[in-house]
Amino acid sequence: MKAKREALISLFTAMREQKVDEDIIELLMIINSIRGIYTTSSCSGRIGILEEPYLGAKPLSRWLLKKHFPITFEEAKQSLKFAKEGFLFLKSQPPILHIVAENFEIAKRIHEIGLFSGFKYTTFKAVNSGKVLVEINGTEYLTTPLGKDGKILVSDEYLKFTVNLGNTMLNRAKSKLPRLKENFRELKDKLGEDELFWEVKNKIWK
């Protein structure tokens, strides 16, 4: 697992390049400013149309449409015109955060915060030389196949239905973010502020 300094440098560099989801930047700033913990990756939740050249070919997949907020039927329909080959899916995914804790006691607090904030798939993902990687994750996953090899197998009525369902799930999952932020604010009161956060932030982000 990355050390905190390294993780902070990556984060602020990504922010400078506008590669961090805007609607969780405030949350990320709170978490990373807490002593003893830091994020290594995050997504604020997303919905879109994904083309997978063959099943399970995650690294070779390509998004025809990807947003961190609800999409419209028209956007979805339009994006399908760019389908080429492989499986087409409408995907709705909840927020996900990877947080490293410098010891197990802190990891357990983060795990509790995730669960108490409504992220029911929060787990300890990995443990390495005392450090623990906690994954905060929701259960609101939708994977709707839409067609294959450029051919769309669903009607407009169905596409509207599943886009609407995906949007609802996304909104529901994202609605838990304010609670999560509040709970990390409380954790900060207990664990205190990390000077390293400000040191790196002032160098890169200003």
Place this chain on the structure above:
Amino acid sequence: MKAKREALISLFTAMREQKVDEDIIELLMIINSIRGIYTTSSCSGRIGILEEPYLGAKPLSRWLLKKHFPITFEEAKQSLKFAKEGFLFLKSQPPILHIVAENFEIAKRIHEIGLFSGFKYTTFKAVNSGKVLVEINGTEYLTTPLGKDGKILVSDEYLKFTVNLGNTMLNRAKSKLPRLKENFRELKDKLGEDELFWEVKNKIWK
């Protein structure tokens, strides 16, 4: 977390009542006969049609069709006739196992076994007074909405397509079970056999 004796009693009682998925009984017998570990729940992977009265209403959901092996288009089509109200989904889910380890060192070995056997969502799910619950889980999840309030919104062609996709994902996920079994056999050679397993088995199962 349940103690091992209690967990074994539940398991063999469930087996006697034919409530345990047959195709993983051998795997469960190997795991539970290992000293220091035991299962608290399991599913060998399944596919079916689920009706959710409203979104996220998991406890109130009802399976119109549920199998631990591939289903046919006809079975799926037939089961949809029993739809009443709420959302209809075709669901394909990989095998999932909850395994308690009596200490963290053993939990790490189980975690490794899960990942090395191809179950990429293997995590430490909970930690409690020294015991660790490891979840062995795959990534092959499919959730296809099919309609709402008794109304089917997909064509036969599409239903065939998504049933086929779900079956493929189920087969792929289940194909990792023999590897998992082999790896637990090796773990048994290292950790040794648990007499408690035979004691409880002989009492309940014979």
